[in-house]
Amino acid sequence: MAYSDKVVDHYNNPRNVGSLDKNDPNVGTGLVGAPECGDVMKLQMKVNPQTQVIEEAKFKTFGCGSAIASSSLATEWVKGKTVEEALAIKNTEIVKELSLPPVKIHCSVLAEDAIKAALNDWKKKQASAAEQPAAAAQQ
Amino acid sequence: MAVKLPIYMDYHATTPVDPRVLEAMLPYFAQNFGNAASRNHAFGWTAEEAVENARAQIASLVGASPKEIIFTSGATESNNLAIKGVAEMYREKGNHIITQVTEHKAVLDTCKRLEKAGCEVTYLPVEKDGRISLDDLRRAITPKTILISIMYANNEIGVVQPIVEIGKIAKEKGIFFHVDGVQAVGKIPVDVQKDNIDLLSISAHKLYGPKGVGALYVRRRNPRVQLAAIIDGGGHERGMRSGTLNVTGIVGFGKACELCQQEMAAESERLRRLRDRLKDNFFGKLDEIFINGSMEHRLPHNLNISFAYVEGESLLMGINDVAVSSGSACTSATLEPSYVLKALGVGEDLAHTSIRFGLGRFTTQEEVDYVADRVIETVVRLRELSPLYEMAKEGVDISKMQWSASAASEH
Numbered sequence: 311m312a313y314s315d316k317v318v319d320h321y322n323n324p325r326n327v328g329s330l331d332k333n334d335p336n337v338g339t340g341l342v343g344a345p346e347c348g349d350v351m352k353l354q355m356k357v358n359p360q361t362q363v364i365e366e367a368k369f370k371t372f373g374c375g376s377a378i379a380s381s382s383l384a385t386e387w388v389k390g391k392t393v394e395e396a397l398a399i400k401n402t403e404i405v406k407e408l409s410l411p412p413v414k415i416h417c418s419v420l421a422e423d424a425i426k427a428a429l430n431d432w433k434k435k436q437a438s439a440a441e442q443p444a445a446a447a448q449q
Numbered sequence: 450m451a452v453k454l455p456i457y458m459d460y461h462a463t464t465p466v467d468p469r470v471l472e473a474m475l476p477y478f479a480q481n482f483g484n485a486a487s488r489n490h491a492f493g494w495t496a497e498e499a500v501e502n503a504r505a506q507i508a509s510l511v512g513a514s515p516k517e518i519i520f521t522s523g524a525t526e527s528n529n530l531a532i533k534g535v536a537e538m539y540r541e542k543g544n545h546i547i548t549q550v551t552e553h554k555a556v557l558d559t560c561k562r563l564e565k566a567g568c569e570v571t572y573l574p575v576e577k578d579g580r581i582s583l584d585d586l587r588r589a590i591t592p593k594t595i596l597i598s599i600m601y602a603n604n605e606i607g608v609v610q611p612i613v614e615i616g617k618i619a620k621e622k623g624i625f626f627h628v629d630g631v632q633a634v635g636k637i638p639v640d641v642q643k644d645n646i647d648l649l650s651i652s653a654h655k656l657y658g659p660k661g662v663g664a665l666y667v668r669r670r671n672p673r674v675q676l677a678a679i680i681d682g683g684g685h686e687r688g689m690r691s692g693t694l695n696v697t698g699i700v701g702f703g704k705a706c707e708l709c710q711q712e713m714a715a716e717s718e719r720l721r722r723l724r725d726r727l728k729d730n731f732f733g734k735l736d737e738i739f740i741n742g743s744m745e746h747r748l749p750h751n752l753n754i755s756f757a758y759v760e761g762e763s764l765l766m767g768i769n770d771v772a773v774s775s776g777s778a779c780t781s782a783t784l785e786p787s788y789v790l791k792a793l794g795v796g797e798d799l800a801h802t803s804i805r806f807g808l809g810r811f812t813t814q815e816e817v818d819y820v821a822d823r824v825i826e827t828v829v830r831l832r833e834l835s836p837l838y839e840m841a842k843e844g845v846d847i848s849k850m851q852w853s854a855s856a857a858s859e860h
Contacts, residue, residue: 313766321766327834344852345798345837348760348777348786352836370836374762374777378834 313375314409320379325386328368330354335439338432340424349373349417351381353424355388355396357432362392369424376414380404380421393429452819454770460750460809461604461632462774466701467657467810473704474659477697485694486685496696503703510706511630511649512640513666519686520694523663524631525555527650528598530665530690531627532559534676535596535648536568539625543593549573549581549610550792551603556629560598569593575792578743579608586618596625601633605776605789605805606742607751609633616645625674631655635709636717636748641666647674653698657810658705662698665690720808721749723817727806728752730821735828737841741776741790741803750808755790755799756824758838759831764804767827771820776803798837798847 313321329352330337337356343349350373356366367385371378383404388396404410404418457465466474477499485500487493504515521527536546548560550572560570571589573581581599597619602609612628619626627648633639634649635656641649649666653659667689668674682691709716731738737757753776756764761777776787777800786800795803806820832838837847 318766321763324834329839341836345801345847346796346852348797348801350836350852352839370834370839372758372835372837373760375766377760378763 316383316408317375317379317410320382320408321375324369324378324382326368326382326389327370329370330356330366330368335435336432338428338430338435340427340429340431342423342427343373343420345372349377349420351377351420351424353381353384353421353428355425355428355432357393357429359436362394364388364391364393364396373417373420374414376408376410377417377420379408380410380417381424383407384421384425388425393432396425397429399425452813452815455772456770456816456820457772458806458808458812458816458820459772459774460807460812461607461655461805462807463654463660464657464809465811466654466659467705467708469708470658470701470704474697474701477700481696483696485696486683496694499700500694500696503699503706506703506707506710507651507664508666510639510710511634511651511666512642513649514669516687517641517666517669519665519667519689520699521663521665521690522661522695523654524553524629524650524652525663526690527652527663527665528553528555528627528629529559530676530679531648531650531667532556532596532598533563533679534689535625535627535674536563536566537677538675539595543591543595545569545571545591545593546596546598547571547573547586547589547594548598549575549600551575551579551605551608551789552598552600553604553629553631556598556600577794578746579603579606579741579789579793580610580743580746581615583611583614583618586615590618590622590624594622594624596627598627598629600629600631601639602637602748602751603742603789604632605787606753606793607632607748608742609637609746609748611746612644612646619647620645623672625672632748635706635713636750638713641668647672653702653705656705656709658702659698662695662702664702716810717749720812723812723814724750724752724806724808726814727808727817727821728754730818731825734825737838739795739799741793741795750812752806752808753803754806755795755803756828757799757802758835758841759828760801761803763831764802764824764827767831768820768823771823773807773820774805776805777801796848 332339340353352370369381371381401418401422483492483496485496504518508515625647630649631652647668652663739755741753761775790800
């Protein structure tokens with residue numbers, strides 16, 4: 311199967327590979343997929359709580375070249391966006407940008423899921439952080 | 450020394466035609482073009498002579514007599530003819546066939562079709578090393594069993610089945626024994642007498658001959674095997690396989706077998722050494738890699754390894770000037786990981802990370818070293834990208850994790 315130039319580029323030069331501190335209250339972590347299915351994506355984003363802007367994004371992916379490219383592209387796209395803007399990213403946009411063939415569409419769906427999972431994790435952390443100081447004040 | 454790229458290391462898929470084989474074939478395209486079935490002129494006689502010479506060369510390689518060799522279009526047809534031919538010819542005697550789960554699809558799908566037609570088929574499991582258990586085989590035999598079909602060596606993992614022992618059991622019980630010999634013939638000694646084989650499928654293009662030609666060995670005595678033909682026509686090949694013979698291909702097939710017979714001992718020793726060099730290179734530089742299938746009972750030119758935490762297709766993409774294949778789902782048409790590895794009990798996560806290396810006649814040490822370097826460097830790079838490798842290094846037991854199998858990953 312021939313890969314598009316953009317997939318090859320992301321595969322050879324993946325953007326934003328790495329990990330952020332998952333215990334940082336401003337970092338949301340999304341881990342989606344399963345090893346049995348041949349795809350696991352970990353996407354992490356650091357959000358500025360004041361501005362809601364995603365300041366940093368990192369990924370690690372176990373999967374085919376298209377899965378690596380989809381998650382690499384996702385980190386590029388979410389950086390500088392607000393949480394709301396990032397949540398609006400659709401897998402079809404990833405498919406279009408990377409010219410993914412039909413058998414690789416699931417890679418883009420997984421990347422969209424990873425963005426949502428990471429931001430949900432961040433939202434949960436924000437909510438519990440908001441509760442905890444209040445609970446501490448009551449003691 | 451610089452190696453010539455791309456490198457072919459997928460000899461289980463097919464092999465290039467040996468130049469000596471090509472040379473033998475060339476006169477049989479335009480010059481000696483006769484139909485081997487033309488009995489009354491020199492064109493036919495020349496073709497017939499060439500075919501009979503090839504028949505003898507092929508028979509000699511497997512310890513058969515020339516009359517027992519039936520030409521076909523390839524091993525898929527040979528497997529079909531052997532299994533369907535016995536099932537139909539001996540249906541009065543019984544309707545039970547025994548095979549095993551890691552057979553080639555040409556055997557498995559033939560058996561599945563026969564099941565729809567009223568046959569009963571037992572698919573023996575394999576042990577962790579990829580070999581069937583002889584006790585399982587003995588237990589599976591019933592008075593209705595007419596055929597045991599077990600491959601000599603597996604195309605993915607190169608594991609060699611206990612053919613001699615199976616042959617003995619089959620003979621004792623008076624059951625015909627068919628062997629898919631595609632990966633083994635010409636590579637390791639195969640002898641239909643010593644192995645008690647009654648039917649043996651062979652393919653030319655796996656042993657440096659041309660594509661589109663194969664053979665089925667059909668035993669003529671002790672016991673005589675009869676087959677119902679599946680192709681009707683002019684009654685060629687003792688009525689078992691009608692159709693004008695592919696004389697050019699057959700000449701190449703014969704020459705290829707002759708060369709294998711002459712060179713097998715030295716070639717297999719050379720390839721074993723190179724294969725082990727490749728393996729030792731991997732084990733010296735990488736952790737968490739696993740050999741799939743028995744190392745002891747294995748073709749000398751096969752290596753099948755799972756590089757944990759690195760998905761196979763992404764690894765292939767990183768070594769794009771090397772031709773190998775993967776058991777990953779992404780590289781298969783069905784999007785399922787290898788059924789062979791699954792049968793061995795290899796987890797699907799590891800099946801996705803498997804690579805098959807097939808060495809062959811034209812593989813050099815320089816190529817082996819180049820491939821080892823490229824694979825190692827790509828595995829290291831992709832593991833830096835792998836969340837699973839990171840988790841494993843942190844001590845997380847990945848197999849015990851609750852994975853969010855989202856709709857996306859359920860393909």
